[in-house]
Amino acid sequence: MSTASPSPALEVKGLSVEFPTRRGILTALSDVSLTIERGEILGVVGESGAGKSMTGMAVLGLLEPPGRVSSGEIRIAGKRTDNLSDDEMESVRGRMVGAIFQDPLTSLNPLFSVGQQLVETIRLHSDRNRTEARVHAVNLLKQVGIPGAEERIDHHPHQFSGGMRQRVVIALALAGNPQLIIADEPTTALDVSIQAQITTLLRRLCREQGAGVMLVTHDMGVIAETADRVAVMYAGRVIEVGAVEDVLARPKHPYTRGLMGSIPALGARVERLTQIDGAMPRLNAVPPGCAFNPRCPEAGSRCLQVRPTLMPEGQGAVACLLHDGGVA
Template identity: 70%
Template sequence: MAVPALANEPLLRVEDLRVEFPTRRGRLTAVDGVSFEIAPGEVLGVVGESGAGKSLTGAAIIGLLEPPGKITGGQIVLEGQRIDNLPYHEMRQIRGRRIGAIFQDPLTSLNPLYTIGRQLTETIRTHLPLGETAARERALALLRAVGIPAAEQRIDQYPHQFSGGMRQRVVIALALAAEPRLIIADEPTTALDVSIQAQIIALLKRLCREHGTAVMLVTHDMGVIAETADRVAVMYAGRIVEIGPVREVVRHARHPYTVGLMGSIPLVGRDVARLAQIDGAMPRLNAIPLGCAFNPRCQKAFDICRTQRPDLRRVGPVAVACHLFDMPPADAGRPP
């Protein structure tokens, strides 16, 4: 089954991924034809509003979509091996070992009834052939690496004895416990104090650089992305609307939605009376408009946007799904 990885093979390749929820009134498509790649050691930021499908994309990759949600199309390839159709027990061996995960709320990610040492050694011993003593040594080393002071004492304490920021450090240690090649970090700092957020992001970035771990960083915080990511994918209504190197996307946003997103970030030193705002709200899954999903909110929308869905196409260093960047069409109206 495992195909040897080619030299130029990306670490993770997601192709035309669809995630759907069957409901009584038909299927809701929450992730609609998403494709991207992550290279070894790369940090890919995924941004978008709530409900854009970014967390579901992460959950689909790690094989933990909550029923009734399921993958109905496309494929997910990890190091040359297709993983979206693996049986549960094979996928289980990939989770934690080859793909780690960090969730939003560190306060609830740890089991309150076990010491953090026990949760660490349990994870380590699930994936690595280590004895109890060796696993504990490794757990201690991990705790030190994530910056827990007095790790020897703290290892035998329970989660409730740790603060939020410290717990997220423990969660990061748990995600890194078996040296996965990829970490999916779903809003890793959203639940934390602003002062702690920067520390945690810096820690995650440093550890992943040291271990050569790639990260898929899901967040709605453009500031975090700008500081951390190498590339960024902007999602809207279950689709990627723009993907490219982070500087390019931040400084020269092309898709009108990305432009709006960038305009809504407050910047110290940029003196504006009001932040830009995108009027309206993202469509609900059962009412996604025909054509480009963004067209009702887009100030630059023209005829074709209301009828034909734009595909991602390369525009300079980035890829954008917007009719504004179509080759001058012969039969369509000119953009205003």
């Protein structure tokens, strides 16, 4: 486990991201707050467009222009990073925060060998010379479980299978010894049999290195197996946070309950899977009050007017009027 440390791997407070467009400003994230301790895996779930990947990109400082952080604070291992210049941010990425993206087939530059890409990254973040960096690269490949690392290091990405490529991507993410890793759908593009290997690897490395992991996924199964805590996002907001066991067993937000209801459980005798009717609102059409109110089975009149904020509730926190003064 990680050693006790004064500053968490990631602290996001009141983060808002907006996209100025010709038809006005779209708010993609509003008032997102998250904390990830060192050695902890925080799962971030939600439908497509809920803002989970956007949160990861904002932390990495890789928002697509014209997207920008309009308010809030991001601290990686205690250092504030949301107000850094492009140049300063370049030395934060890879060194303080690493990233793993969804598609290992396209994450690696096809024209450079795996070794060249590893050595490049290692040398960016340490003062090792070429030979030392290569030795370290072989070690990293061994660490992520690539057989025959000494030989494989000179192979090009197209010579690796999907699962092996994702291992290489993980090795690259670890090359700068970051305190935080943003894993954006790291298993979505992989075979189911490979998914478990990758999540197990991620979990082990996170513990060994004492790095915090932000695991962005829409797959509750991956969350249940891998994460320590989970944050549920909806329409650009965090609506529920808590320990994985808690949230899975006793979801507090009606949306989270809906999400849980739509996971098939092996061996459970359920008549049919429940589903959440309707679709998440587009960014330019978020209803007043609670963004979930048009789809919520328990919505009352207050839900149409009052926007709930994330309030501590039990071990976690939830943004729902049911837990904050009632819906009527």
